[in-house]
Amino acid sequence: MIYIILNIVCALFIIFFTHLIDxxxxxxxxxxxxxxxxxxxxxxxxxLFVLVLIxxxxxxEALIVPVMRICLALDGIAFVIVxxxxxxxxxxxxxxxxxxxxxxxxxxxxxxxFFQFTTIDVSFEHGIVIASEYLIPAPARExxxxxxxxxxxxxxxxxxxxxxxxxxxxxxxxxxATQLEKYQTSVxxxxxxxxxxxxxxxxFVSTSAPAFSLLYMYSYLFMYVVFYMAxxxxxxxxxxxxxxxxxxxxxxxxxxxxxxGVLSMFLQPATGEYTKVFIAQFIAYSTVAVLFSLWIxxxxxxxxxxxxxxxxxxxxxxxxxxDYKESEMDQITAKxxxxxxxxxxxxxxxxxxxxGQNELDVAYSSNxxxxxxxxxxxxxxxxxxxNKSIVVKSQIEKQHDLAVAQKELEAFFAHTxxxxxxxxxxxxxxxxxxxxxxxxxxxxxKEYDYNVFVKLYSYFFVFGxxxxxxxxxxxxxxxxxxxxxxxxxxxSIQENIDHVKTPKVDIGYMMVPAHxxxxxxxxxxxxxxxxxxxxxxxxxxxxxAASMNMVILKSIIRSYLAEVHDFKQLVVKLxxxxxxxxxxxxxxxxxxxxxxxxTDTMYYINCGIPALMMYTQVYNNVIEIQGSGxxxxxxxxxxxxxxxKTTKLNHGDIIMACTxxxxxxxxxxxxxxxxxxxxxxxxxxxxxxxxxMAQFTFEGLLKFMSKEMEDDVSILVIKxxxxxxEKKETVEAxxxxxxxxxxxxxxxxxETVEAxxxxxxxEEPVDTQMDxxxxxxxxxxxVAAEMAAVAEAAAVEEPAEKKPAIPVDDMTMPEGFEMPxxxxxxxxxxxxxx
Numbered sequence: 001m002i003y004i005i006l007n008i009v010c011a012l013f014i015i016f017f018t019h020l021i022d023x024x025x026x027x028x029x030x031x032x033x034x035x036x037x038x039x040x041x042x043x044x045x046x047x048l049f050v051l052v053l054i055x056x057x058x059x060x061e062a063l064i065v066p067v068m069r070i071c072l073a074l075d076g077i078a079f080v081i082v083x084x085x086x087x088x089x090x091x092x093x094x095x096x097x098x099x100x101x102x103x104x105x106x107x108x109x110x111x112x113x114f115f116q117f118t119t120i121d122v123s124f125e126h127g128i129v130i131a132s133e134y135l136i137p138a139p140a141r142e143x144x145x146x147x148x149x150x151x152x153x154x155x156x157x158x159x160x161x162x163x164x165x166x167x168x169x170x171x172x173x174x175x176x177a178t179q180l181e182k183y184q185t186s187v188x189x190x191x192x193x194x195x196x197x198x199x200x201x202x203x204f205v206s207t208s209a210p211a212f213s214l215l216y217m218y219s220y221l222f223m224y225v226v227f228y229m230a231x232x233x234x235x236x237x238x239x240x241x242x243x244x245x246x247x248x249x250x251x252x253x254x255x256x257x258x259x260x261g262v263l264s265m266f267l268q269p270a271t272g273e274y275t276k277v278f279i280a281q282f283i284a285y286s287t288v289a290v291l292f293s294l295w296i297x298x299x300x301x302x303x304x305x306x307x308x309x310x311x312x313x314x315x316x317x318x319x320x321x322x323d324y325k326e327s328e329m330d331q332i333t334a335k336x337x338x339x340x341x342x343x344x345x346x347x348x349x350x351x352x353x354x355x356g357q358n359e360l361d362v363a364y365s366s367n368x369x370x371x372x373x374x375x376x377x378x379x380x381x382x383x384x385x386x387n388k389s390i391v392v393k394s395q396i397e398k399q400h401d402l403a404v405a406q407k408e409l410e411a412f413f414a415h416t417x418x419x420x421x422x423x424x425x426x427x428x429x430x431x432x433x434x435x436x437x438x439x440x441x442x443x444x445x446k447e448y449d450y451n452v453f454v455k456l457y458s459y460f461f462v463f464g465x466x467x468x469x470x471x472x473x474x475x476x477x478x479x480x481x482x483x484x485x486x487x488x489x490x491x492s493i494q495e496n497i498d499h500v501k502t503p504k505v506d507i508g509y510m511m512v513p514a515h516x517x518x519x520x521x522x523x524x525x526x527x528x529x530x531x532x533x534x535x536x537x538x539x540x541x542x543x544x545a546a547s548m549n550m551v552i553l554k555s556i557i558r559s560y561l562a563e564v565h566d567f568k569q570l571v572v573k574l575x576x577x578x579x580x581x582x583x584x585x586x587x588x589x590x591x592x593x594x595x596x597x598x599t600d601t602m603y604y605i606n607c608g609i610p611a612l613m614m615y616t617q618v619y620n621n622v623i624e625i626q627g628s629g630x631x632x633x634x635x636x637x638x639x640x641x642x643x644x645k646t647t648k649l650n651h652g653d654i655i656m657a658c659t660x661x662x663x664x665x666x667x668x669x670x671x672x673x674x675x676x677x678x679x680x681x682x683x684x685x686x687x688x689x690x691x692x693m694a695q696f697t698f699e700g701l702l703k704f705m706s707k708e709m710e711d712d713v714s715i716l717v718i719k720x721x722x723x724x725x726e727k728k729e730t731v732e733a734x735x736x737x738x739x740x741x742x743x744x745x746x747x748x749x750x751e752t753v754e755a756x757x758x759x760x761x762x763e764e765p766v767d768t769q770m771d772x773x774x775x776x777x778x779x780x781x782x783v784a785a786e787m788a789a790v791a792e793a794a795a796v797e798e799p800a801e802k803k804p805a806i807p808v809d810d811m812t813m814p815e816g817f818e819m820p821x822x823x824x825x826x827x828x829x830x831x832x833x834x
Contacts, residue, residue, distance in 0.1 A: 003124060003214045004053045010217045011046035017224050018043050021231065034085025035231065038078045039224055045074040046217050052122055053214065068120050069113045072130075072152075076109025078220075079156040082227075083164035086188060087171075109156060116148035127206055127213030157199065161192050184230045191226030195219045252297040256289040312452045315343040319459040324466050325583050333364040336463055340436065344449065348437030350416065353468050360433060363467050367437065369416065379408035380423065380430055387562070389423045390453050392445040420445045420453070424464035426555050432464045458556050462581060465552055498526040504597050506719040508690030510698050511712075512661075518712035519546025520659055523554055525561065530598040533561075536609060536716050537590030538659045541583075549582050567594055567772035568642050571605050571632070578633035588632040591657050594772050600649045600722065603772035605642060607632050610660045611675055615682050616780045617652030622679040625778045646774035651722030654693075656682055661711035662697070667704050677704070690717040 018039040048071050055064050084102050119131035132148035168185055198219035206213040263285050269275055318339045324332060333351070340346040348367040352360035360373040382405040383391065393413050396402055402409065413419065418435035425431065438444065445453075453460070500507050509522045519539035526532055535557060539549050556577055557570075564570045571592055578588050589608030595601070606612065606629030614625045630641040649655075658678065665673045681697040688696065694715045701713065 001057065003211060004050065004057060006215060007046065007050050007053060007217060010215075010221050011043065011050055014039065014043045014046050014217070014221055014224065017221075017228055021224075021228055034081050034088055035224075035227060038082035038085060041074050041078040041081060042217075042220050042224070045071050045078065046220075048074070049217060056122055056124065064122060065120050068122060069117065072117065072120075073110045073113035076113065076152065076156040077106050079160055080105045080109065083160040086161070086164035087167045089168055089185075105156075105160065109152070112148055112152050116152075122214070124211055124214070127210035128216070158196070165189055165192065187230035188227055191223045191230065194226055195223035198222060248297065252293050256293045260286055260289050311343040312455070315339065315452065316456055316459070318343065319456060320580055322459075322463070324462070329467075329470050332463075332466065337364075337366045341440070344436070344445075345439040345441060346420075346436045347440050348417070350418070350435045351432065351464065351467050352435070353432045353464075354430065360430075363432075367417070371416070373412075373416070373433070375430060377408065377412070379405045379412060381428075382408070383423060384425060384428055384430075389425060389457065390421065390450065392420045392450050392453075393418075394444040394446055395450065420449070422453070422457070422460050422464070424461055424468075426551065427558075431468050434460060434464060458559060458577065458581065461555060461559070462552055465548065469548055497522075497524050498532070500524060500526075500532055502530075502597050504600075504721055505595070506690040506721060508692070508694040508715075508717040508719075510694045510715045512698065512709070512714070513712045514661070514709040519550045520661070520712040520714045521550050521554055522714055522716050523557065525558060527561070527594075530596065532595050532597070534593040534595065534657075534716065534718070535590065536657045536659065536714060537588055538661075538712070538714070539582075540585070540587045540589075549586055552582070553578065553588065565771055567592070567603060568605070568639075568644055571607065571642055572638050575632040575635075575638040579636065582633065586633055589660070590632075591626070593655075593657075595649070595718075600720075601646055602649055602655070603644055603646045603774060605629070605644055609657055610663050611656075611658050611678060613654075613656040613675075613679060613682055614647070614780075615654035615656075615686055617650070619780055620683075621780075622682045623780060624675070627776075627778070643775045644772055645776045645778050646772075647778040649720040649722075651720065653720045654682060654686060654690075655716075655718040655720070656693070656697075657716045658697075659712065659714045661709070661713035662701060662715060665701060665705055665710050665713075668706055673701055673704055690719045693717045693719075 018036065021039055022036045048067055052064055052067050052071065055061065055067070080102060084098070087098070117130055117132050119129065121129040123129075130149050135146045135148060135151060136144045165185070165188070172181060172185060196219075199216065202212055202216055202219065264282060267278060267281055269278055322332065322335060322339075337346075337349045340349055348365075348369075350365040350367070350369045351363045352373055353363040354375065355361045355372075358375050360375060362369055362371065383389070386401050386404075388401070391402065391409060393409075396406055396409050409421075412421070416435050417437060419438045420436040422434040422436075423430060424433060436445070507524070511520060511522055513520070519541055521535075521537055523535040523537075524532060525535070535554075537550070537553070539546050539553065541549065553574070557574065560570055560573055560577075564573055574588075578586055587608075589610075591604060591606060591609035591612060593602055593604040596603075604612070606626045608629050608631035609626055611624065612626035613622050615622045625645070625647060627643070627645060630638060632638065635641070656678070663673060663675055663678060667673075677700070678697065681700055682693070685693045685696045694717045697715055697717075698713060
């Protein structure tokens with residue numbers, strides 16, 4: 001019975017791998033298609049052989065021999081198909097002579113199976129017994145004792161497969177095959193050798209235990225598994241990588257298995273009976289061995305000291321550990337190259353940063369490159385137009401979208417002696433590039449490497465942005481560094497905003513840093529023609545550090561939109577980035593709002609925005625709709641705290657979002673500006689365009705303070721006009737005289753940053769199908785009811801001393817929550833601008 005079960009398991013695995021090869025490999029390659037057909041034939045053979053064993057077990061002997069003849073014929077046919085499939089990998093075209101030879105061998109296998117095997121028997125005592133007559137007459141038989149059985153076995157299992165392999169090697173040498181193709185060939189040769197080894201082992205064991213011959217299908221299973229591994233290889237491991245793989249297999253699997261076998265040998269009772277104590281011991285140390293195997297495999301896979309072709313986890317782990325705050329530039333660059341050399345096997349790395357001459361100059365090079373790359377190279381525009389920030393040399397001829405810049409890319413890689421290119425850009429503005437030389441093994445970067453680079457692009461962007469801001473050591477010594485950086489960052493922000501074009505909405509915004517530079521920003525991203533994402537954010541910190549973090553996060557948001565299609569998950573992923581990738585202690589307080597102009601709906605997530613006001617024309621009143629929120633970067637997993645709210649937008653509705661700099665600023669008498677004045681400003685200015693509303697609100701703050709600004713101020717105003725035909729007049733930019741007046745009012749305190757009168761050309765839409773599922777619907781009625789309930793409760797029980805209400809969050813802390821040190825909370829809040 002055990003042999004039936006083992007053969008059923010083998011048949012299931014063969015069917016499974018048949019499906020894998022059929023679905024995961026390239027169907028236009030004749031060789032690969034032949035493997036799929038050969039595995040299908042082998043799967044049928046394994047099923048029929050299971051039926052033969054079942055018939056023997058049930059003593060139904062009438063069909064055993066006919067079905068077994070079919071199995072043997074299918075055995076020969078499968079070897080013919082797979083062997084010619086190996087040949088067709090090197091020569092995909094079909095030739096008549098090759099087809100005739102293949103069909104002749106198939107027919108020969110059928111003839112031998114049905115007409116030359118005189119005796120066929122299958123039993124659990126004697127295994128598989130096949131007898132036939134000799135091919136050579138008696139006189140010469142002593143020198144050539146060849147039977148039809150031995151001819152069938154040697155021809156189909158040994159001669160035909162090795163012939164196909166030899167022809168493949170010759171054809172590959174003739175057409176100068178790539179290293180990957182040669183490596184795949186060597187792996188397939190290992191599969192054939194493994195099949196032979198298992199067959200010989202089964203034959204050897206069958207001399208003392210004949211029933212072992214019933215497991216011959218396992219040799220085919222392992223051969224096809226290795227073939228599948230060969231066909232799905234996408235990179236060539238170096239000798240070091242193969243040694244590491246062998247070492248990991250030895251430590252993770254072979255040693256635990258040997259330990260279990262040795263313990264079983266010593267602990268097995270002398271009588272040979274399996275007692276309850278022995279079974280319990282066997283289960284115990286087998287469980288320990290399995291757990292150890294899983295643990296050591298995980299440790300070795302994530303270890304940065306052991307190179308592996310599957311390096312994604314260890315590379316990400318090391319990139320995340322780079323501390324840009326506590327290390328010098330030379331240490332950072334050396335560490336970055338060492339990480340790439342150890343994990344990816346990069347032979348060299350060069351970083352080019354934009355200079356004042358509109359050229360990319362070398363900021364770091366591991367191989368002493370000293371060239372300049374003009375930024376007006378049409379290759380860069382072509383790549384950015386197809387949203388391609390990473391290119392590896394092996395893709396140039398394979399991906400049709402790179403054809404527009406094929407010649408330029410080939411010339412670039414030759415000129416820079418590189419094999420991979422990272423473009424560091426903010427929208428269409430390139431500030432640097434990173435190039436990697438070929439792998440130390442001399443091989444090109446493959447599809448796996450490209451996918452890892454794309455997934456970890458944010459780490460390379462952070463590194464490049466760091467190099468951009470500190471590579472010029474002379475500028476670091478200048479006192480006016482922050483002023484210069486302020487101009488650059490403000491320009492970058494304005495150029496990267498996708499201004500809303502729909503007549504349904506009027507947008508106005510202002511960003512005013514308190515001290516020339518800051519960490520606040522407003523961004524508008526066009527997802528599709530009918531959806532827009534709005535972000536208002538305040539990053540903790542001051543000066544150049546906050547501004548650098550701000551621009552990095554702004555670019556990362558756009559980067560993540562290309563891969564995340566769920567509104568809530570976008571915010572959760574950004575929380576992870578702020579916590580793990582930005583300097584320690586950085587937090588983000590802000591708002592994410594997604595407006596669907598087709599359904600007149602706004603979805604929003606409060607991430608610590610202090611005020612989100614909504615004016616409704618129906619009630620002629622301003623209400624707060626922000627609700628509770630949690631800043632990004634504070635907890636490890638934000639998922640339990642994220643809540644997507646939604647509200648319906650009607651004609652005349654006004655949304656105003658602002659940072660804490662507007663609400664918490666104080667007058668000379670120490671009085672806070674407060675939310676009430678913001679609400680009143682919305683009411684008083686509701687008839688003006690959105691940009692004028694933002695300006696008037698800010699001017700009101702300046703008159704209230706009558707002194708220098710305390711904190712950065714950002715204001716976003718969204719006036720919703722409803723259906724296009726309801727809009728009475730086109731939204732225009734503020735008149736020139738009004739803009740001058742606003743500038744003069746702000747000049748007494750600080751430089752203001754506002755929406756430009758003439759919009760810069762917007763970028764192409766991100767074109768992402770961002771899904772937003774509301775957790776809570778906010779309406780004016782629900783907010784009014786909530787306010788009435790609070791007022792009623794306050795009237796019933798008037799507190800002795802009025803204090804601002806503090807929302808109570810009774811949620812249990814999620815798994816993985818790390819409580820930070822709050823011993824210096826006041827200083828932390830002041831530093832964070834909260």
